[in-house]
Amino acid sequence: MHVYIYASFVSDAKFSKSISKIETRLTDLGLNGRIIRLGIIKSPHSMIEDEIKKGAKTIVAVGDDYLFNQIIDSVAKISSSGASKNIPVGFIPVGKKNNIISAYLGLKHEEESCDTISARRLQIFDLGQINDTRFLTEAKISTKNTTIEFDENYTIEINNPGFISIINLPTTTILPVNIKANPKDGRLELYINTKKNINFLKNNLIDQSVFPFNKIKIFNLNEHIVVDGSTKIKCPAQIGISKEKINLIIGKNINF
Amino acid sequence: MFKNNNDNVSKNAETIIGPSIKVKGNFHGEGNIVIEGTVEGSVKTNSFLLVSGKAKILADIKAKNAKIGGEINGNILIEGYLEILSTAKIFGDIEAGQLSIEKGAILNGKCLMTKNNLAAKEEKDVIK
Numbered sequence: 001m002h003v004y005i006y007a008s009f010v011s012d013a014k015f016s017k018s019i020s021k022i023e024t025r026l027t028d029l030g031l032n033g034r035i036i037r038l039g040i041i042k043s044p045h046s047m048i049e050d051e052i053k054k055g056a057k058t059i060v061a062v063g064d065d066y067l068f069n070q071i072i073d074s075v076a077k078i079s080s081s082g083a084s085k086n087i088p089v090g091f092i093p094v095g096k097k098n099n100i101i102s103a104y105l106g107l108k109h110e111e112e113s114c115d116t117i118s119a120r121r122l123q124i125f126d127l128g129q130i131n132d133t134r135f136l137t138e139a140k141i142s143t144k145n146t147t148i149e150f151d152e153n154y155t156i157e158i159n160n161p162g163f164i165s166i167i168n169l170p171t172t173t174i175l176p177v178n179i180k181a182n183p184k185d186g187r188l189e190l191y192i193n194t195k196k197n198i199n200f201l202k203n204n205l206i207d208q209s210v211f212p213f214n215k216i217k218i219f220n221l222n223e224h225i226v227v228d229g230s231t232k233i234k235c236p237a238q239i240g241i242s243k244e245k246i247n248l249i250i251g252k253n254i255n256f
Numbered sequence: 257m258f259k260n261n262n263d264n265v266s267k268n269a270e271t272i273i274g275p276s277i278k279v280k281g282n283f284h285g286e287g288n289i290v291i292e293g294t295v296e297g298s299v300k301t302n303s304f305l306l307v308s309g310k311a312k313i314l315a316d317i318k319a320k321n322a323k324i325g326g327e328i329n330g331n332i333l334i335e336g337y338l339e340i341l342s343t344a345k346i347f348g349d350i351e352a353g354q355l356s357i358e359k360g361a362i363l364n365g366k367c368l369m370t371k372n373n374l375a376a377k378e379e380k381d382v383i384k
Contacts (some may be wrong), residue, residue, distance in 0.1 A: 013289060044262070152282025162276075176272065194276045209274035 002026075002033030002090075003056040003116075005044050005071060007063025008109050011037060012096050018094055018110045022062065025114040026219045033058075038067070045074040052078055058249075060090040060117060063096040066230035069135060071120050076127055076244040078133045080220040081240065086124070090117045100229055101137055106173050106251020107141060116251050128168040129242035135227040137195070138173055139166040142223050143194060146235075149217040160207070162194030166216075166239055169256075172229070176208050187212055188241055194201065215240040268304075275310060285317075291326070298330075309343040316348075335370070 010019055026032060034056075036047050048059060048071065059075055068091050072138045079085045092113045093102040099109075107113045128136040143158040150156070158164075165173040169183040173181075173191055181189045192209040216239050218225065224232040270287025273279060288304040296314045299305065305319035311326030317383035318333045322380035327340035331348045332338065338352035349366040357363065 128286040150281075154279055154283050157278045157280070158276055159278065178268065179270075179272075192274065192277065194274065207274040207276050208272060209277050209293070210269075210272045212270055212287075 001046070002031055002058045003077040004033055004035045004062050004092075005048070005067065007039045007061075007067040007094070008038050010063055015094055017247060019062075020112040022092060022114060024205075026117075028117045028224040030113060030116065031118060032058075032218045038229075044070055045077070047158060048074045049078055054132045056087070058090060058117075059087045060092060062128070063093045063094055064134055064230070065101045065228055066098060068101060069228040069231055072127065072136055072246050073134045076242060078245055080244045086245075088120070088122055088247045088249055092117065098230060100164075100171050104137070104169060105248065106254035108251070110244075113251075117249055119252075121250055121252070122247055123254075123256070125244050125256075126168055126186060127241065127242040127246055128166060128188050129246060130166075130225060130233050130237050130239045132243065133143060133227060133231060133233060134242050134246075135168065135231075136248075137167075137169045137171045137228050139225050139227045139233070140164065140172075141218060141220060141225045141235075142194065144220075146218060146220045148161055148190070150213055151215050151221070152212065156211075158192060158194060160194035160246050162192065164218075165191045165193075167191055168241075176210065182256055186241060187220050189213075190216060213240075252254060264293075270303075271307070273311075307344075309341070331365075 001240055005087065016081055020039045038044055052183060059071060075087055091107055093099045093107060093109050107116055107192055127136060130139055141164050142163045143164055146164060147235060148156050167173055167181040167189045170181045175181060175191060190211040194207050218235055218237045218239065218254060221233040225237055227233055261355040268288050269290040271289045273291045273293045275292045279295045281297045281364050283295060283297060284300040286302055289301050290306045291311045292308045294312045298315045300318045303320055305322040307313060307324045307326040309325040313326065313328045314330060316330045320334040323339040324333050325343040329347045334352040336353040340357045340361045343360040344360040345362040347364050351368045351370055353370045
């Protein structure tokens, strides 16, 4: 049975047409299932756990990247507890705000993505883990007052302003030519992009650094780390590859 | 010129330490490493190490092959080929299988060719 988790914002009147089209298309495809509508404060974790116990075969996020991240995190945690492994997770993106991840998984918007759920092309991806939260794509923080400790062997200090990305599946970060982050290689990449002010009138010089790693700690007293473009995590944060993987329904022609 | 020479190395690099980065501690990698920033501690890789002209290293270095154009305060141990560029300033001993030093480079330290490689070279010459 499919279980559809609706983000709280999709109950807004401006999405009623989209939701209605999605539900009609799912019915046409014979993919009807149980619908769970989240409230603003509700976390989907306990509900997903219940549905998996009741025999759910597929969990589908209907909403934005924030909801998709919550569902991935919950399904990974549930599989780590041994309740169930490799339950497929699908995603039907609704609305244009905070919906970046879908494009990198070959998913179309709203009712068009129902066909992808029906085609059920599955691929298993690594997940990053930051403290107790799993993430699929990237985690980001400013370089300001940030120090990073690698595997307790060495630390790095960053002298110019910029940003730091911890990458599993690259979405918003453009890596230097020939450096590829692969969400199936069992490791993460740390990417640092800084700008040095050479001359106010001329272009700033961009400098880039890349470190593949297994485990790092990030320290920053003031800034949060933003995970999958939506969830904020406090520092100090320990980051590494999660033991659990995620089984995702993806679009056509997506290969890593 | 330095940049052009090293394009291929940069393209195959697994780790890049940019100019604004300072690394403190034991930096051990497995793939090719490009250092453009500062490193204090030790540097070790089983592959290629490129130290760019503006890099500053206060560390002992161990690598399979290396091309050095920056400033190094520490000993260098290279299993294969060590290429020292004209911009390099090295304050420490070096040990390498094969060595080339460009005109203008500064080297203050002992220089030793690794015995195993010398023996291998002599063996090759005999075979020829």
